[in-house]
Amino acid sequence: MIIGLLNQKGGVGKTTLSVNLAASLAHTGARVLLLDVDPQGSALDWAAAREGKPLFPVVGLPRASVHKEIDQIGKDYDYIIIDGPPRVTDLARSAIMASDLILIPVQPSPYDIWAADEVVKLIEEAGIYKENLKSAFVVNRKIANTAIGRDVKEALSSYSVPVFTSSITQRVIFAEAAAQGKSVHEIDPQSSAALEIDAVKDELMGFIK
Numbered sequence: 371m372i373i374g375l376l377n378q379k380g381g382v383g384k385t386t387l388s389v390n391l392a393a394s395l396a397h398t399g400a401r402v403l404l405l406d407v408d409p410q411g412s413a414l415d416w417a418a419a420r421e422g423k424p425l426f427p428v429v430g431l432p433r434a435s436v437h438k439e440i441d442q443i444g445k446d447y448d449y450i451i452i453d454g455p456p457r458v459t460d461l462a463r464s465a466i467m468a469s470d471l472i473l474i475p476v477q478p479s480p481y482d483i484w485a486a487d488e489v490v491k492l493i494e495e496a497g498i499y500k501e502n503l504k505s506a507f508v509v510n511r512k513i514a515n516t517a518i519g520r521d522v523k524e525a526l527s528s529y530s531v532p533v534f535t536s537s538i539t540q541r542v543i544f545a546e547a548a549a550q551g552k553s554v555h556e557i558d559p560q561s562s563a564a565l566e567i568d569a570v571k572d573e574l575m576g577f578i579k
């Protein structure tokens with residue numbers, strides 16, 4: 371199963387969700403590979419910041435041929451998480467074509483909701499070639515108890531892409547964990563952040579059944 375975290379909007383949480391969802395899947399005992407398709411190499415930087423044994427391998431592949439190479443690269447894994455690039459490029463198209471499911475992180479801001487039309491268009495284009503391609507929005511950086519946090523799901527309903535019920539709140543632990551090349555589970559497995567990541571992981575697994 372190949373899950374692409376894609377959104378041409380920068381800074382929405384593609385890398386943050388990629389590393390933490392990969393960690394959450396790895397905790398279930400699954401064999402997980404994280405593919406860094408972003409030329410910025412943020413997931414690779416995350417892995418490099420770590421001391422000690424990696425939770426899962428992280429491989430850099432910022433090439434527009436990723437959809438052609440993925441079968442070979444991913445053959446020994448149960449889940450491959452693709453951390454996608456910002457901007458609409460051949461890289462983003464290739465990452466979409468490589469995926470079985472696209473998860474689109476969006477922040478609860480009108481600008482992010484408007485900007486999501488670009489990635490939705492790319493997914494629709496890819497759907498012509500890939501009939502079974504699935505996609506869903508996941509809200510990231512929700513600010514607890516704000517109206518915008520609640521309204522975002524309604525605003526996103528104008529797109530044909532479903533919105534996950536589970537979402538991720540804005541929490542400093544995500545940056546603290548990233549600075550050490552760790553997942554939020556490793557900082558505190560009972561933290562709200564880890565529980566929210568696990569809820570997104572569970573919804574994801576239900577979605578792809």
Ligand SMILES: Nc1ncnc2c1ncn2[C@@H]1O[C@H](COP(=O)(O)OP(=O)(O)OP(=O)(O)O)[C@@H](O)[C@H]1O
Nearest residue numbers: 380381382383384385386456511539540541544545
């Ligand atoms: N839920 C969250 N709570 C707090 N900080 C967050 C959260 N999600 C992301 N961030 C922070 O926001 C910044 C951008 O996140 P991230 O790098 O994951 O986005 P991205 O979509 O991968 O960006 P890019 O488009 O540059 O690849 C980072 O500093 C990250 O630590």
Ligand SMILES: [Mg+2]
Nearest residue numbers: 384385408412
């Ligand atoms: Mg990133």
